[in-house]
Amino acid sequence: LTLQAKFSDPGWLDTHAAFWDFGDCTGPQRAVVRETHKPPAGEGVGIASHTYIRCGTYFATCVVIDDDGAIGKTQTTISVVDICNPGFEEGFCIHNAGSVGNHWMPYVAAMPMSGGNSGLTTPGVGAPGGGDVFEADEYRVHSGRRSQRIQFIGRARAGVLQRVGANKGWDYQISAWYSLNEQAGGVSQLLKDIDTAADLVPPDATGGVARLGIDPAGGQDPSAPGVVWMDGFLRPDWAQLSVRATATGDAITIFMEAAGFGRLGADAFFDDAALQAVQPFCPPEKPKNNEICVDFSDVSPGHVPADYVKDGFHFVARDQQPQQIADTGPPVGQNKLVVRPRGLAVALPFTADAVSVTVSDQRQIPVTIVASDAQNNIVGRATTSSGEAVQTLQIAAAGIVAVVVTADGDTAVVKVCAHQQSSAKS
Numbered sequence: 519l520t521l522q523a524k525f526s527d528p529g530w531l532d533t534h535a536a537f538w539d540f541g542d543c544t545g546p547q548r549a550v551v552r553e554t555h556k557p558p559a560g561e562g563v564g565i566a567s568h569t570y571i572r573c574g575t576y577f578a579t580c581v582v583i584d585d586d587g588a589i590g591k592t593q594t595t596i597s598v599v600d601i602c603n604p605g606f607e608e609g610f611c612i613h614n615a616g617s618v619g620n621h622w623m624p625y626v627a628a629m630p631m632s633g634g635n636s637g638l639t640t641p642g643v644g645a646p647g648g649g650d651v652f653e654a655d656e657y658r659v660h661s662g663r664r665s666q667r668i669q670f671i672g673r674a675r676a677g678v679l680q681r682v683g684a685n686k687g688w689d690y691q692i693s694a695w696y697s698l699n700e701q702a703g704g705v706s707q708l709l710k711d712i713d714t715a716a717d718l719v720p721p722d723a724t725g726g727v728a729r730l731g732i733d734p735a736g737g738q739d740p741s742a743p744g745v746v747w748m749d750g751f752l753r754p755d756w757a758q759l760s761v762r763a764t765a766t767g768d769a770i771t772i773f774m775e776a777a778g779f780g781r782l783g784a785d786a787f788f789d790d791a792a793l794q795a796v797q798p799f800c801p802p803e804k805p806k807n808n809e810i811c812v813d814f815s816d817v818s819p820g821h822v823p824a825d826y827v828k829d830g831f832h833f834v835a836r837d838q839q840p841q842q843i844a845d846t847g848p849p850v851g852q853n854k855l856v857v858r859p860r861g862l863a864v865a866l867p868f869t870a871d872a873v874s875v876t877v878s879d880q881r882q883i884p885v886t887i888v889a890s891d892a893q894n895n896i897v898g899r900a901t902t903s904s905g906e907a908v909q910t911l912q913i914a915a916a917g918i919v920a921v922v923v924t925a926d927g928d929t930a931v932v933k934v935c936a937h938q939q940s941s942a943k944s
Contacts, residue, residue, distance in 0.1 A: 726784025
């Protein structure tokens with residue numbers, strides 16, 4: 519398991535150390551710190567990986583210490599889960615249909631109707647000679663002393679299930695070993711029992727199979743459409759089944775079943791189930807915001823070239839004279855680019871379908887922005903109104919590649935934003 523704690527520090531030049539205590543008596547572990555140092559606050563993460571040996575609930579704590587000795591702490595709860603009684607060595611419970619491994623639940627599932635009829639049917643199942651459908655078997659085992667046996671006659675499905683806690687978005691791989699009794703199923707065995715012409719129908723000559731399934735939503739209906747299945751046909755030696763799915767809720771459900779498609783039904787043994795949880799390698803991708811903004815908060819006051827490039831935006835003084843970054847005027851504490859008397863042309867980094875320009879106008883003299891396309895056609899215009907020293911002008915139109923800012927007085931550009939046009943995305 520990899521745990522990541524996020525932290526922030528108003529002392530944006532501070533450096534940090536982080537420690538994870540995973541709550542299982544193994545002691546604190548030094549975490550890898552990745553951090554940035556930009557105002558108004560430094561930000562970072564403390565990352566550490568750990569293997570829990572036993573199932574249980576643990577309280578994991580992360581402590582972050584800066585170079586001044588200040589401490590921040592947070593805690594999270596970790597629930598370590600696994601398949602219970604995976605090898606059927608932890609005892610069995612007596613049910614109406616026989617002996618079922620502890621922590622597993624027996625079920626009978628719906629089957630497609632025979633004879634070309636559509637729909638599902640849930641027939642009753644019974645073992646040969648009136649015995650139990652579910653048995654604790656001590657003779658055919660993959661390892662240990664017992665396996666789960668499922669046997670019945672007729673066309674049916676029967677199995678055992680177990681629900682296991684999960685993390686939404688994680689992958690879970692389930693494997694299990696199975697063995698099929700060659701006395702139940704198989705074409706040669708069925709042909710010995712032909713009584714009528716109806717028994718010659720090919721589907722009725724199909725032997726029983728062992729099946730392993732996983733419901734990524736944690737449902738307990740083995741006939742649900744979201745269950746992922748793998749079928750096993752090999753007999754009589756032990757073979758392995760494996761399925762994998764991405765959890766869509768807080769639990770997954772494991773199904774191990776025998777399915778009989780012919781008159782002799784099925785006789786299957788299951789042993790040594792195993793679960794492997796796969797934590798996502800990357801955090802979920804955030805929805806893309808196709809708007810890019812540029813401001814001058816990180817530029818020192820002073821002169822910049824007449825053709826000034828920042829974050830892909832070209833700011834060109836139309837009089838071709840050097841430009842100025844100012845730290846006076848509203849908004850207070852925000853550096854801005856002064857607009858020279860003949861105006862400022864801004865070339866965008868891509869073709870946009872919307873653009874906004876935030877301006878500072880101390881004298882509240884009208885400021886106008888004009889947007890144009892690649893053919894230099896004007897596609898939009900906006901002008902400030904009286905009353906506010908800081909205003910944002912917006913234009914929405916297709917094909918915007920540039921905008922020109924003009925004013926007759928003391929005006930400065932605080933920020934420019936452009937929204938990339940869909941057809942122009944790479």
